[in-house]
Amino acid sequence: MRGRYRGIHYLVLGILFATVFIFGQPAASQTVADSLPSWNDSPAKKAIIEFVTRVTKEGGADFVPPAERIATFDNDGTLWSEMPIYFQFMFAMDRVKELAPNHPEWKDKLPFKAVLDGDLKALAASGEKGLVELIMVTHTGITTDEYVKEVADWLATARHPRFKRPYTDLVFQPMLELLAYLRENGFKTYIVSGGTVEFMRVWTERVYGIPPEQVVGSTFITRFQTGNDGMPALVLQPKVEFIDDGPGKPVGINKFICRRPIFAFGNSDGDQQMLEWTAAGSGARFMGLVHHTDAVREWAYDRQSPIGRLDKALDEATARGWTVVDMKHNWKVIYPFQQ
Amino acid sequence: MRGRYRGIHYLVLGILFATVFIFGQPAASQTVADSLPSWNDSPAKKAIIEFVTRVTKEGGADFVPPAERIATFDNDGTLWSEMPIYFQFMFAMDRVKELAPNHPEWKDKLPFKAVLDGDLKALAASGEKGLVELIMVTHTGITTDEYVKEVADWLATARHPRFKRPYTDLVFQPMLELLAYLRENGFKTYIVSGGTVEFMRVWTERVYGIPPEQVVGSTFITRFQTGNDGMPALVLQPKVEFIDDGPGKPVGINKFICRRPIFAFGNSDGDQQMLEWTAAGSGARFMGLVHHTDAVREWAYDRQSPIGRLDKALDEATARGWTVVDMKHNWKVIYPFQQ
Numbered sequence: 103m104r105g106r107y108r109g110i111h112y113l114v115l116g117i118l119f120a121t122v123f124i125f126g127q128p129a130a131s132q133t134v135a136d137s138l139p140s141w142n143d144s145p146a147k148k149a150i151i152e153f154v155t156r157v158t159k160e161g162g163a164d165f166v167p168p169a170e171r172i173a174t175f176d177n178d179g180t181l182w183s184e185m186p187i188y189f190q191f192m193f194a195m196d197r198v199k200e201l202a203p204n205h206p207e208w209k210d211k212l213p214f215k216a217v218l219d220g221d222l223k224a225l226a227a228s229g230e231k232g233l234v235e236l237i238m239v240t241h242t243g244i245t246t247d248e249y250v251k252e253v254a255d256w257l258a259t260a261r262h263p264r265f266k267r268p269y270t271d272l273v274f275q276p277m278l279e280l281l282a283y284l285r286e287n288g289f290k291t292y293i294v295s296g297g298t299v300e301f302m303r304v305w306t307e308r309v310y311g312i313p314p315e316q317v318v319g320s321t322f323i324t325r326f327q328t329g330n331d332g333m334p335a336l337v338l339q340p341k342v343e344f345i346d347d348g349p350g351k352p353v354g355i356n357k358f359i360c361r362r363p364i365f366a367f368g369n370s371d372g373d374q375q376m377l378e379w380t381a382a383g384s385g386a387r388f389m390g391l392v393h394h395t396d397a398v399r400e401w402a403y404d405r406q407s408p409i410g411r412l413d414k415a416l417d418e419a420t421a422r423g424w425t426v427v428d429m430k431h432n433w434k435v436i437y438p439f440q441q
Numbered sequence: 442m443r444g445r446y447r448g449i450h451y452l453v454l455g456i457l458f459a460t461v462f463i464f465g466q467p468a469a470s471q472t473v474a475d476s477l478p479s480w481n482d483s484p485a486k487k488a489i490i491e492f493v494t495r496v497t498k499e500g501g502a503d504f505v506p507p508a509e510r511i512a513t514f515d516n517d518g519t520l521w522s523e524m525p526i527y528f529q530f531m532f533a534m535d536r537v538k539e540l541a542p543n544h545p546e547w548k549d550k551l552p553f554k555a556v557l558d559g560d561l562k563a564l565a566a567s568g569e570k571g572l573v574e575l576i577m578v579t580h581t582g583i584t585t586d587e588y589v590k591e592v593a594d595w596l597a598t599a600r601h602p603r604f605k606r607p608y609t610d611l612v613f614q615p616m617l618e619l620l621a622y623l624r625e626n627g628f629k630t631y632i633v634s635g636g637t638v639e640f641m642r643v644w645t646e647r648v649y650g651i652p653p654e655q656v657v658g659s660t661f662i663t664r665f666q667t668g669n670d671g672m673p674a675l676v677l678q679p680k681v682e683f684i685d686d687g688p689g690k691p692v693g694i695n696k697f698i699c700r701r702p703i704f705a706f707g708n709s710d711g712d713q714q715m716l717e718w719t720a721a722g723s724g725a726r727f728m729g730l731v732h733h734t735d736a737v738r739e740w741a742y743d744r745q746s747p748i749g750r751l752d753k754a755l756d757e758a759t760a761r762g763w764t765v766v767d768m769k770h771n772w773k774v775i776y777p778f779q780q
Binding site (some may be wrong): 118156169246299303313314315317321324325326328331334336344349350352353356358359360361375378379382 | 508585614638642652653655656660663664665667672673675682683688691692695696697698699700714717718721
């Protein structure tokens with residue numbers, strides 16, 4: 103901004119905020135109180151508000167400067183649903199169907215045959231090797247630009263089997279409010295997910311207000327190539343570079359964010375080390391887990407679930423007094439469209 | 442910030458900026474004109490200012506929204522000197538000397554013997570394998586916290602052999618001004634360097650005003666471990682994960698920054714692909730190279746130098762009309778301490 107424009111800009115801002123300050127105090131207080139309207143009054147809501155109040159109180163013993171207010175969130179099961187299977191895997195399966203006409207051999211070959219037959223039992227039986235092959239074939243061998251387009255097109259047309267809505271509708275309204283509340287209080291909000299960065303970065307800004315550079319995730323080896331037209335491109339290779347899950351999460355945090363979070367939220371054993379890493383820093387800390395307890399409005403699962411298993415992390419949360427959100431009782435609504 | 446505090450904050454800001462606006466216009470204009478005081482009037486300076494003016498002019502044909510104003514800078518040879526050898530390598534050699542008492546076997550073993558004898562010729566003869574071994578031994582096998590302390594201690598005491606000053610004094614004053622000028626104009630400034638992220642992130646905020654999360658570099662595999670005291674730690678492993686050099690630079694940019702730069706500066710063939718990647722985007726673009734032409738105040742080297750070789754990238758810059766900064770003629774001063 104040039105000097106003249108900046109002068110006007112701040113003048114207007116100053117008048118505006120001075121007006122709010124002088125005339126708007128009751129309204130301002132009300133806004134603070136209503137930052138988490140979809141959360142029922144509960145120990146979880148109280149713990150969040152108390153923590154944020156403590157670390158943002160200037161001159162207070164637990165004050166944390168804004169640059170260090172790092173909040174990290176798992177994605178699958180923490181910010182959006184993950185049933186009947188991780189949504190990125192739904193994308194992979196839809197992409198197998200899309201690519202199948204060019205691969206007649208898939209009709210008789212696992213794991214592809216299982217996907218094309220809609221036989222999830224046979225798919226599960228193909229084991230980790232089969233699932234990894236499915237992800238590789240559907241996520242690599244194309245440029246990053248082509249991949250982004252594939253994801254965007256899928257999100258625009260695909261519908262969740264139970265709710266018959268776009269997958270990005272299945273985000274948790276209370277967590278959207280929490281993200282916004284933290285940002286209003288000077289926090290920088292990050293996603294730290296086992297999903298791949300390329301998949302998430304297409305839509306996290308629009309859906310969560312989290313820009314792509316604040317999304318930490320698993321990565322494929324990527325290669326710089328110059329095409330026949332002389333244009334450079336980045337091509338996703340069928341080789342995993344980094345798995346941002348479990349013990350990988352603190353590694354990903356160190357690599358991409360470079361600061362230790364003071365606030366972290368997950369929902370499964372894959373988030374346990376992220377919460378431990380957060381807890382091990384000095385000063386005030388907040389560790390939270392979403393517990394899926396609502397079979398009616400969402401799903402209920404924990405210790406026995408192959409997807410989003412919450413077992414060891416739940417024990418540790420109980421032992422160490424971390425905040426556990428009981429979805430059924432703590433949240434007034436689950437999804438924005440239910441409001 | 443709570444409503445009351447924010448009100449006061451903006452009120453003060455508003456009054457302050459309104460005052461500057463009303464009484465300070467000549468001063469404001471002067472500030473803009475003097476943003477690059479260490480740059481002589483030259484085509485390079487003109488190209489920079491013209492580019493920044495074009496992309497920040499609201500309503501102009503080349504306007505770029507602030508979120509997309511990404512500027513990437515190589516570090517060694519672009520933001521600070523790299524002679525007689527990359528400074529991170531000087532750190533590695535000093536660390537070999539520090540660790541030597543615990544490794545009596547190093548006295549007779551290359552490449553360590555060469556470092557301990559101060560025999561750079563023998564060191565060079567140990568080839569890439571020797572140099573990699575040196576980096577591994579001195580940069581890994583410790584926790585990230587321990588490593589940060591090692592680098593900070595070294596920076597506080599080590600002196601450059603020619604200038605007898607801390608290495609962080611050997612940054613280029615004109616480039617510091619350029620970084621600040623870009624940020625004043627809404628750009629987000631990043632480092633994209635072949636050096637390792639852990640080495641740079643210790644000091645880039647203090648020296649360049651670039652926070653650690655805006656430093657892209659090479660990485661080692663890092664592992665999450667829980668110590669005997671129950672405290673989690675991240676341990677650097679003697680295995681390279683990613684080399685952020687040459688064709689790795691656009692890959693690192695995609696991985697960490699997620700947006701294509703519109704402005705990029707380098708000084709060697711290792712930056713060629715970053716400049717190509719920047720140039721290949723749509724809309725206005727700026728590609729720049731620092732050419733080391735000043736043997737008196739700094740160093741003069743290009744096509745034949747083993748360190749910071751500038752050969753193919755110089756040809757491409759000439760062919761495509763990229764900006765080449767002639768250090769000797771374009772810069773009034775090199776280092777801040779020469780002002």
